[in-house]
Amino acid sequence: MRFYQRLLMPGLMLASVLGFSACGDYANSVEGDVTLPKSNGPNPQNLPNPNTVPKPTPPQGYPVSLSPVTIQEVFADPVGVNAGSQYVELFNASAFEADIGGWTLTDGTDSHTFGFGFKVPAGGRVVVFIGQSGVDTNTQQFAPSFRELSTVQGSLVLLRAGVDLVDFVQWGSGNNAFESTADSVNEWVSGDFVVNPNEGTAVHYDGSASNSTAWSNGNPTPGN
Numbered sequence: 001m002r003f004y005q006r007l008l009m010p011g012l013m014l015a016s017v018l019g020f021s022a023c024g025d026y027a028n029s030v031e032g033d034v035t036l037p038k039s040n041g042p043n044p045q046n047l048p049n050p051n052t053v054p055k056p057t058p059p060q061g062y063p064v065s066l067s068p069v070t071i072q073e074v075f076a077d078p079v080g081v082n083a084g085s086q087y088v089e090l091f092n093a094s095a096f097e098a099d100i101g102g103w104t105l106t107d108g109t110d111s112h113t114f115g116f117g118f119k120v121p122a123g124g125r126v127v128v129f130i131g132q133s134g135v136d137t138n139t140q141q142f143a144p145s146f147r148e149l150s151t152v153q154g155s156l157v158l159l160r161a162g163v164d165l166v167d168f169v170q171w172g173s174g175n176n177a178f179e180s181t182a183d184s185v186n187e188w189v190s191g192d193f194v195v196n197p198n199e200g201t202a203v204h205y206d207g208s209a210s211n212s213t214a215w216s217n218g219n220p221t222p223g224n
């Protein structure tokens with residue numbers, strides 16, 4: 001090793017370890033085809049480069065919704081007495097099974113939270129029976145303490161992890177729970193309301209928009 005090479009090597013090694021290019025007068029003294037190794041940054045555990053690892057596509061359902069699972073049908077006004085005969089249906093419109101364990105359906109006063117690991121299959125539905133008792137299954141959930149939904153005015157919201165608003169619907173008139181939050185995340189438009197159903201009919205969501213135009217009256221179809 002010649003004398004000038006001995007001078008250069010420690011500097012080159014230091015530059016390599018620190019991951020930056022040689023600079024200053026020392027760099028100016030380097031001539032020829034010496035190439036310093038380049039680094040994308042510290043990688044002490046030899047982790048895969050996050051910029052080149054393929055990212056999984058999140059399971060989406062309706063194109064207008066952030067969530068694969070949405071509030072699909074609300075049956076608030078059964079023929080005759082409403083209490084004990086109301087339900088809310090959720091639908092997984094995506095092509096992937098959705099884990100909604102810990103998600104909460106609430107009207108701002110009462111709520112139903114799905115148990116740990118609760119899953120809705122692709123294209124599957126789960127019906128939450130409001131104010132009714134029964135044996136919970138993969139497709140039917142009972143919320144006995146959930147008080148009667150008002151047919152005059154109200155809202156329902158689906159909260160992921162009990163916190164993040166992923167779906168919303170409201171009917172009647174304003175100042176309902178979570179209305180402004182739903183507007184802020186483009187899941188609804190404040191001041192917009194689903195038309196109140198005729199007694200004996202439910203309101204159904206068709207997935208085409210995050211506002212009342214995507215909702216229409218129809219026969220109750222729990223689980224279908």
Ligand SMILES: [Ca+2]
Binds near residue numbers: 078079080
């Ligand atoms: Ca009724």
Ligand SMILES: [Ca+2]
Binds near residue numbers: 073089
């Ligand atoms: Ca239905």
